[in-house]
Amino acid sequence: MSSRARLLLVSTSTTFGTGYLDHCAEAIAAHFAGARRVLFVPFALFDREAYAAKARTRFEALGFELDSLHRAADPARAVEGAEALFIGGGNTFRLLRDLRRSALLEPIARRVRGGMPYLGTSAGSNVAGPTIRTTNDMPIVDPGGFEALGLVPFQLNPHYLDPDPSSKHMGETREKRLQEYLEENERPVVGLREGGWIECRGETSFVLRGAPRARLFVRGREPFEVEPGTELAAWVCA
Amino acid sequence: MSSRARLLLVSTSTTFGTGYLDHCAEAIAAHFAGARRVLFVPFALFDREAYAAKARTRFEALGFELDSLHRAADPARAVEGAEALFIGGGNTFRLLRDLRRSALLEPIARRVRGGMPYLGTSAGSNVAGPTIRTTNDMPIVDPGGFEALGLVPFQLNPHYLDPDPSSKHMGETREKRLQEYLEENERPVVGLREGGWIECRGETSFVLRGAPRARLFVRGREPFEVEPGTELAAWVCA
Numbered sequence: 001m002s003s004r005a006r007l008l009l010v011s012t013s014t015t016f017g018t019g020y021l022d023h024c025a026e027a028i029a030a031h032f033a034g035a036r037r038v039l040f041v042p043f044a045l046f047d048r049e050a051y052a053a054k055a056r057t058r059f060e061a062l063g064f065e066l067d068s069l070h071r072a073a074d075p076a077r078a079v080e081g082a083e084a085l086f087i088g089g090g091n092t093f094r095l096l097r098d099l100r101r102s103a104l105l106e107p108i109a110r111r112v113r114g115g116m117p118y119l120g121t122s123a124g125s126n127v128a129g130p131t132i133r134t135t136n137d138m139p140i141v142d143p144g145g146f147e148a149l150g151l152v153p154f155q156l157n158p159h160y161l162d163p164d165p166s167s168k169h170m171g172e173t174r175e176k177r178l179q180e181y182l183e184e185n186e187r188p189v190v191g192l193r194e195g196g197w198i199e200c201r202g203e204t205s206f207v208l209r210g211a212p213r214a215r216l217f218v219r220g221r222e223p224f225e226v227e228p229g230t231e232l233a234a235w236v237c238a
Numbered sequence: 239m240s241s242r243a244r245l246l247l248v249s250t251s252t253t254f255g256t257g258y259l260d261h262c263a264e265a266i267a268a269h270f271a272g273a274r275r276v277l278f279v280p281f282a283l284f285d286r287e288a289y290a291a292k293a294r295t296r297f298e299a300l301g302f303e304l305d306s307l308h309r310a311a312d313p314a315r316a317v318e319g320a321e322a323l324f325i326g327g328g329n330t331f332r333l334l335r336d337l338r339r340s341a342l343l344e345p346i347a348r349r350v351r352g353g354m355p356y357l358g359t360s361a362g363s364n365v366a367g368p369t370i371r372t373t374n375d376m377p378i379v380d381p382g383g384f385e386a387l388g389l390v391p392f393q394l395n396p397h398y399l400d401p402d403p404s405s406k407h408m409g410e411t412r413e414k415r416l417q418e419y420l421e422e423n424e425r426p427v428v429g430l431r432e433g434g435w436i437e438c439r440g441e442t443s444f445v446l447r448g449a450p451r452a453r454l455f456v457r458g459r460e461p462f463e464v465e466p467g468t469e470l471a472a473w474v475c476a
Contacts, residue, residue, distance in 0.1 A: 133379070183284040
């Protein structure tokens with residue numbers, strides 16, 4: 001990844017009791033400062049038209065115009081010409097399938113490495129990683145391979161959820177699932193709780209932002225907590 | 239599927255407060271009656287040796303000897319010669335990858351269609367369906383395609399979990415995830431709560447057993463509940 005990459009990887013678009021993108025609105029406005037129009041990727045939800053309308057309303061309130069990629073006559077050209085990119089959440093498998101089908105993975109990765117600011121929420125944060133192997137989503141469609149944009153060197157687990165000590169459910173906890181990931185894979189994972197995001201600068205700076213702590217999963221050691229404001233590079237640039 | 243197939247597809251191996259396979263022990267003993275040895279597939283967990291030991295202890299208590307497939311010099315031959323098959327739970331992607339790598343999908347499907355009784359728990363139930371597109375598991379490895387054994391005409395969602403009305407978590411509920419599956423796929427899904435299982439006979443009989451109700455997801459209608467004892471064929475043989 002070139003040193004010009006700038007990404008904001010957000011756990012969830014909406015935290016409990018607040019509106020769409022409210023909790024990270026200031027960070028988004030600062031991240032996209034200098035851009036006038038934002039290109040939105042609505043592929044993770046089925047109803048792209050409704051999703052684009054929702055995103056447009058929100059971004060207009062932040063002072064940006066919004067174009068949705070599903071309306072572009074030539075999607076690759078739209079990516080080439082974009083000032084800023086926002087990939088919204090939904091189902092990660094559907095999102096990755098449609099990015100691959102539309103041959104947009106390479107053009108997006110190239111533009112981000114060249115400095116186009118990238119915002120992802122949930123599934124849109126997942127696909128910024130090397131693979132989608134740490135998504136929480138149901139594999140409702142075959143994405144044609146789990147490799148994703150590879151814009152950061154670590155895996156993301158958005159909506160990270162602590163075990164509920166009162167639960168009688170016997171399905172695996174999130175922590176157990178991520179430990180199973182590490183049984184099969186080398187790359188570290190950031191368990192990003194709702195309300196948190198990662199500010200990525202170039203190849204070597206990945207700072208945790210937002211209210212909650214994050215939980216890091218690194219092969220060969222116990223999972224551990226990091227505080228907001230922490231530079232994660234020492235753990236995630238393996 | 240031939241009319242000789244007999245499957246017991248169990249939601250979870252262990253319900254809250256009971257031991258391994260306790261809640262369905264009688265049903266398993268009846269299902270495998272006539273067999274002396276059970277062939278166990280431990281591929282869904284990382285530590286196959288420990289998993290096989292646990293399963294062996296349990297099946298010996300039920301009156302069966304147990305051979306684990308990971309110890310077989312010739313796995314395909316072991317499947318050919320098996321009297322009864324048990325595929326245990328864990329990670330569905332890892333299980334399917336290893337069944338495919340070992341070229342065991344076709345031999346297993348053929349033997350089950352020919353009448354070899356099949357028991358699955360959790361991931362082992364998931365892979366009995368046409369695809370693993372309704373698993374809850376994290377895609378920690380690429381299974382080389384989502385198509386599975388196809389022994390029943392419907393999809394399974396084991397460990398089906400009702401929404402928690404007190405939750406402040408914003409990730410998708412299970413119901414929402416399964417509705418997203420139906421946005422992209424035609425086949426019905428049985429949401430099988432912990433404590434439940436499906437008794438499958440031939441091509442046309444799929445009876446819900448165990449304590450809890452199940453939740454059915456059929457394209458074009460609202461999800462609905464079915465009681466234990468219900469024959470599901472009318473909904474799941476689309």
